[in-house]
Amino acid sequence: MKRTIYLKKKTLAEARAIVSSKIAKLIHLGTETVPVVDAIGRVTAEPLYAKISSPPFHCAAMDGIAIKAESTYGATEESPKSLRLHQEAFFVNTGNPIPAGTDAVIMIEDVHLVDSETVEIREAAYPWQHVRAMGEDVITTEMVFPENHKITAYDVGALLASGHLRICVKRRPKVLIVPTGSELLEPVEIDLKSNPPSNIIESNSYVLSGLIIEDGAQPVRRPVVEDNAKKIREALLSDYNSVDLILVIAGSSAGSEDYTRSIIEESGEVFVHGISMMPGKPTLIGRFKDRPIIGIPGYPVSAILAYEEVVRPLLHQVLGLMRPEKPKIRAFPTRKIPSKLGTEEFLRVKVGRFGERFFATPLPRGSGMITSLTKADGLIRIPVHSEGLNEDEAVEVELLRPFEEILNTVTMVGSHDLTLDVLANLLGKLYPPVFFSSHAVGSLGGILAIRKGICHMAGLHLLDPETGEYNLPYIRSYLKGIEVRVVHLVFREQGLIVQRGNPKGIKGLEDLLRKDVRFINRQKGSGTRVLLDHTLKTLSLDPSEIQGYEKEEYTHMAVASTVSSGIADAGLGILSAAKAIDLDFIPIAKERYDLVIPAVQFEDEKIRRVVEIIRSDEFKKTVLQMGGYDVSRTGEELT
């Protein structure tokens, strides 16, 4: 089977140097003239010199009369001076030019009208009183903005004030986006419920279009082209001429259906194929005829990183702008993170401030996980020559969300429960909103996070087999010496989630031992796992006889989803997860789910709001509607 082989991979720095030297030269942006009022976000193509001064004349800064200050000298309450209207004194409103010969304005409320032709002045004015001098703000011919200046909303004010009604700006770079892939569906109206798609909805081109607009360029999207060299070539040939830059999405990898490279080599030149970055390796940089072309990898995170690290600097360079940098903070990784030597890795992380330190928790690293970017607070670049991050060494994090949102985020670590989404949603409706971030690592993981001081609260449902009590025995034994408060969230039903109609006729845990039943388990340390193991022991059932006992998932929904897809016949989980995707449910136990909050956090404004929401009627009402929950003691503090 034929396969394209990558060229010798380049580092990102090398690839960027090639883009900056060889690729930028291929783009010849012209200029255009636009009304200043439509110019926000555009980049000046020439230095702009003031055409008029601002103010354009000496003008009144108050409503009143313009006079020559000298003519009022000596005026007092006792011996006022009279001035003739329309000859020595002239009515003016704020912004009006003051008549020739005058040099001061007296406020209207200090003016005493004697008759229709005379005013009386009872206090002397000083020269230039209440007058804005011509050119006070801008003087004709001074440079207002240099070339390569990006116009802001404020700048429109300075430009109009200096007499610019239309200005010459750089044309927006036109970027052609060609999504390729036979498996891709256009995101048009399709009925997802009745036609479960066997294809994947194309999204990269729309994400990139959004980023291109943010960068001051103009996306031109083509419909999806199937994996067919002839059709891709046709798409490029019919369009390349009218744009400044071409992005071909997918097909730049090294598979049998990856045609981008050979098509470019036929009609141009490939400068880079393969960058030692992760995600983003299969990026390609070349020239198609006389147009620059970038092969963007097909996985969503790779596509975004290839865009941001390669295309964004190029667009900024041709527009003459500095590449925008994301704000940065330093944070401690919550665990050791090994990374591949020789590859620059872009790790997506959640960031939280606990005590005086910021901590970064890694999100899934797969390049297909778009939610690892949408959930991320920041990015850590692990350099090419690093083997990874250590827990006790702070590293730089580029923030993807506003800093104030991160400071206003409550981080919960521990067991997963669907009512946390309800909580998150209600917190987001406050003003100012409180953001809620939950990491599903199981109940025991939550307790350990509290001990390490890397979360605001932990969610637990840990049955103590000795006493039959929930949570408190674990808190007492694992969190010795740490003062905590425990807020009860919900009682919930755990049970076996089975396929719709229960085709295998499963009635209880005993049936898990049957040869025709495949089970999906939860990870060690999760409350559900503790519950399962305890109940199996009580019933004297041998876990080693359960098929699939060793296969673990991390959330209730993942268990339900595994059952729904037919990979497993049963898994232990909560009723609401089964209901959410319409599966059957066999109740096994009712359990208590509590939140553990370090006492030092408890008075924090945002934690207080979390507790308030939990105690609100709206929260309880919404949770009840989900089914499988008992809110009779929700919000109570346990001791």
Add this chain to the structure above:
Amino acid sequence: MKRTIYLKKKTLAEARAIVSSKIAKLIHLGTETVPVVDAIGRVTAEPLYAKISSPPFHCAAMDGIAIKAESTYGATEESPKSLRLHQEAFFVNTGNPIPAGTDAVIMIEDVHLVDSETVEIREAAYPWQHVRAMGEDVITTEMVFPENHKITAYDVGALLASGHLRICVKRRPKVLIVPTGSELLEPVEIDLKSNPPSNIIESNSYVLSGLIIEDGAQPVRRPVVEDNAKKIREALLSDYNSVDLILVIAGSSAGSEDYTRSIIEESGEVFVHGISMMPGKPTLIGRFKDRPIIGIPGYPVSAILAYEEVVRPLLHQVLGLMRPEKPKIRAFPTRKIPSKLGTEEFLRVKVGRFGERFFATPLPRGSGMITSLTKADGLIRIPVHSEGLNEDEAVEVELLRPFEEILNTVTMVGSHDLTLDVLANLLGKLYPPVFFSSHAVGSLGGILAIRKGICHMAGLHLLDPETGEYNLPYIRSYLKGIEVRVVHLVFREQGLIVQRGNPKGIKGLEDLLRKDVRFINRQKGSGTRVLLDHTLKTLSLDPSEIQGYEKEEYTHMAVASTVSSGIADAGLGILSAAKAIDLDFIPIAKERYDLVIPAVQFEDEKIRRVVEIIRSDEFKKTVLQMGGYDVSRTGEELT
């Protein structure tokens, strides 16, 4: 004369509390459904749960064949296994669903086709090899985004992946903008050269429109309404019903032509009139019928601050978003800055990093100075209960420009010269650009700034009367102990700038003593002033006999502008300033203008680029074209 009196002024905090409680309630945003691909920047009106999982099925992560891993166990190079195509092995491309019964993918280049119906496997596959499991990224029914979430470009990827093609978002708040003022011109095509305007171009409404769009709302601008209560009332009555919020620009002050307050009182209620902030005092907050209305002051800086401090938080509140905060740094004021007790002042500043510290230099404080915002790097809030800032106490600065631009800015303090604009412009064309910021404080001011360590370079043209030498004697005496480098910029012609055609027949400095000649001087400490005083002394002319000797301006252009407007008949300045606005010029002296750069700065990359540009042919050529300059030794280092 009748005058509106302010209500008892509110602090900004009090005014905001009223907006947040009384005004926000008056806005009832509905929702609308939009295609996800057009939803960037919109705010979710409900929590969005995944409609499908992503991937929606187990799918191939590579091009190859899908098989059941079990069927390959034991396969080696020596004893390969044969699988029947279309029954045990199925060709798949990246992204395709794997057929029921298969659980792994073998890459196409490891597949050996025996005949059209058989493939040979030479290495065992492991389960889930090269397969992306259904729901790996998103699981059906999980919450993808909560309510009140602002959609980013990345989010479009997550929404499409989770089956959302259209989503329900909040309607954009519609904001009516009514600019008022009889002195205002619409910024349509007018010939400024042949018709010097006696009016002022309306700009506030366009600046606010830009800010409103940034804030996710929708501006609806009305043409300028003149200062006439009836017409303003009519404009409001015909429009208020179709919008969520009304901004009336100007007319909310306390002058005779300020109608906003009385119009609102007729048909609604005024909650706040006058906020103890500067700029921005004449802000008004009220209700017009059932619509919220904000009276925005007419001066441009006041208008922007009233918008950003009062309207922006309101728009964010009704959209359910956090108010965006500007990034902040701490900087030392370059001088003591007194401020009015009882008023919250918003001071615009230039920011620079010199050594380890950031310094903030105040810009002009007038509310009519739009360039004090467009030139500013940041804002300092001087609190209501403060009397000002001290030189040695660092204060918080909210940044108005990206931090990396500030770090990449060269700050020059000292004498003003028009060639600095040429330099600034050429630096902005580099990649990445270097920004150039110059503060005109006179030559001596520049020397003092070097001594205080609050600039990167100083521009001087200081004649030493004793030796007749330029600059170096001053450097030796004022900068003792500071190692500096001196780079020669230009020789330039100084002379008397007089009105076009020289109507007063001025021939030299002697004529300044004439009774019919009014002079405009430069400030003490400027090189031009030193030159004037030295030359007057040489000629035995008595400065006290010069009319206007005590009137000072800070730049050559300001002097030229004063002459041009007829306020003065002559001023000393450079030829290029006279030429720029077409005035006549009587040469007096040729002088040397040099740049002094502390040696510690000289190796800094951005300073190196400045020196490179000064030495470039392009710089010299452009300067020569301006006239009045000699570039024969430009760029030479002096010792």
